[in-house]
Amino acid sequence: MKTFRKELVFNVPTRRAFINITPEVEQCLSESGIQEGLVLVNAMHITASVFINDDESGLHYDYDQWLEKLAPHAPVSQYRHNVGEDNADAHMKRQIMGREVVVAVTGGRLDFGTWEQIFYGEFDGRRPKRVLIKIIGE
């Protein structure tokens, strides 16, 4: 069994953003030399997500509006977590979008449907935050 590990770092200038990280994951898979196995990609922070969906700016706008409706940022005083913090909503948005994805590796490639792309979802940015890529297989 072979394994591969790499961290990516993102320093998003805004509070929230969605970043397509598929090329970085593909690059890691290529470096690993693994042909068959599984890739785990996870946020290492608890106010961020890694998820798979469409690389379409209209949808990303819709996601942002929708998450803000389901877990509003303001008023920050509505959350007990917000004592010296203002990011309780980010902990909720991340649960809806998910912490991690597991992707099959087949023939040395991410085994994806036509429109699947991997995103880093930032809900409390403006500081460096990490994503972990771990690959196991042969």
Added chain:
Amino acid sequence: MKTFRKELVFNVPTRRAFINITPEVEQCLSESGIQEGLVLVNAMHITASVFINDDESGLHYDYDQWLEKLAPHAPVSQYRHNVGEDNADAHMKRQIMGREVVVAVTGGRLDFGTWEQIFYGEFDGRRPKRVLIKIIGE
């Protein structure tokens, strides 16, 4: 390490449906001959889910109503994604229900609790769509 890969195809006649795919996953596991490891089952489309819950028709009705409340289909004009499309809500419903499940394989069986069953969740059907089963182990 052994690996196994298979795609399932579903052509749901309605926009939304939940289909129990546990027998198909068990059949794949049996074909693979893998005794110990992990099974990944994921939707290959970004308006569909694979999730684990109860095979109970009342609950499935409740899920459908609940998802429609959290991410309504209509009016389709409320979503920027819906330019020449009408499925933005399906991209949201899928995030709540999840893209994938990872299940332990123990003694050649899906290592499940009493009521765990695997479902394909369709949120934008009426065309053929794929699910990936990838098994790794020994």
Added chain:
Amino acid sequence: MKTFRKELVFNVPTRRAFINITPEVEQCLSESGIQEGLVLVNAMHITASVFINDDESGLHYDYDQWLEKLAPHAPVSQYRHNVGEDNADAHMKRQIMGREVVVAVTGGRLDFGTWEQIFYGEFDGRRPKRVLIKIIGE
């Protein structure tokens, strides 16, 4: 390839609770002797979650309030699943928080960011319920 399997049992006296199970998972990893691989931790019941977030009591209170807003327990008659049951809301809360987590194992340790902790999320307690830990690697 090595594999390890263990079940944890929780008998929560209340309907809902969040329990930090990171020490138990670390103990399993240590027992397994696995240095590089993946850990799967999943609820074996469909009204419970395993998720990764912050060990902060204010946030847990916020999560409980938020989940109750998105999927209210009462009136129980609003759900078709609640025929001789009253836990339809628990099946929904569990979908938002998720069934499982997959965590990288690196150098014999859970490969975690600073604040990542693993929780058992109970949404229909007052009876013994199980969590599965499955580790694969070398």
